[in-house]
Amino acid sequence: MEDDILQHLEEFARSNYIPVMLDGGTEFLAKFVKEKQFQNILEVGTAIGYSGSIMLLSSKKAHLDTIEIDEKSFLMAKETFQKMHLTERVNQFLGDGFYVIQELKNQNKKYDLIFLDGPKGQYLRYYPILLQMLSPGGCLLVDNVLFHGLVRSTVDVGHKKRAMVNKLRQFVNEIETREDLITTIHEVGDGVAEIYVK
Numbered sequence: 725m726e727d728d729i730l731q732h733l734e735e736f737a738r739s740n741y742i743p744v745m746l747d748g749g750t751e752f753l754a755k756f757v758k759e760k761q762f763q764n765i766l767e768v769g770t771a772i773g774y775s776g777s778i779m780l781l782s783s784k785k786a787h788l789d790t791i792e793i794d795e796k797s798f799l800m801a802k803e804t805f806q807k808m809h810l811t812e813r814v815n816q817f818l819g820d821g822f823y824v825i826q827e828l829k830n831q832n833k834k835y836d837l838i839f840l841d842g843p844k845g846q847y848l849r850y851y852p853i854l855l856q857m858l859s860p861g862g863c864l865l866v867d868n869v870l871f872h873g874l875v876r877s878t879v880d881v882g883h884k885k886r887a888m889v890n891k892l893r894q895f896v897n898e899i900e901t902r903e904d905l906i907t908t909i910h911e912v913g914d915g916v917a918e919i920y921v922k
């Protein structure tokens with residue numbers, strides 16, 4: 725039944741151009757969360773609650789704080805979590821992730837997993853704050869870091885995506901070269917970065 729709802733959600737997202745995680749990425753996410761059994765998870769970019777549900781189903785004791793800027797998506801995610809009987813384990817925030825994470829940080833909230841899947845061009849702004857919100861040994865997981873293979877390619881990117889791809893290139897370069905971080909880039913889905921503070 726949960727699988728049916730997830731499949732329906734994925735189909736709905738694809739046919740309505742809602743950018744949920746790509747196939748290989750969701751399998752990776754489910755396996756990763758299942759192995760590590762995270763308890764406190766923060767997600768930036770709820771969309772319709774697809775990846776959020778996957779994480780909660782993969783770690784049965786986990787609690788999820790998840791942030792979405794778009795009200796329509798926020799409401800659809802609410803329905804998703806209700807259908808999946810996950811409401812009690814979710815706090816949904818409607819607002820701009822950049823401000824909500826600072827509020828959560830000011831409340832001294834800590835997470836053992838933070839999943840960053842919000843505005844791609846702003847990862848550079850978000851990640852230093854998110855690193856400070858990890859519990860000791862916690863993981864920052866970031867989706868779309870290879871963005872359709874464009875981040876590591878030298879081809880010229882069309883002007884519409886150029887600024888975002890350049891920012892993602894800068895972000896990947898930073899997380900791979902900072903000596904205080906341990907970063908692995910997984911070539912699954914659209915590219916997932918797994919980051920720990922040493």
Ligand SMILES: C[S@@+](CC[C@H](N)C(=O)[O-])C[C@H]1O[C@@H](n2cnc3c(N)ncnc32)[C@H](O)[C@@H]1O
Binds near residue numbers: 745
């Ligand atoms: C790639 S989708 C998230 C997909 C979702 N994590 C999944 O796989 O099911 C990115 C989401 O981030 C949201 N978003 C964009 N800018 C945001 C911001 N500044 N703050 C919070 N959410 C934002 C978008 O509305 C969109 O729903």
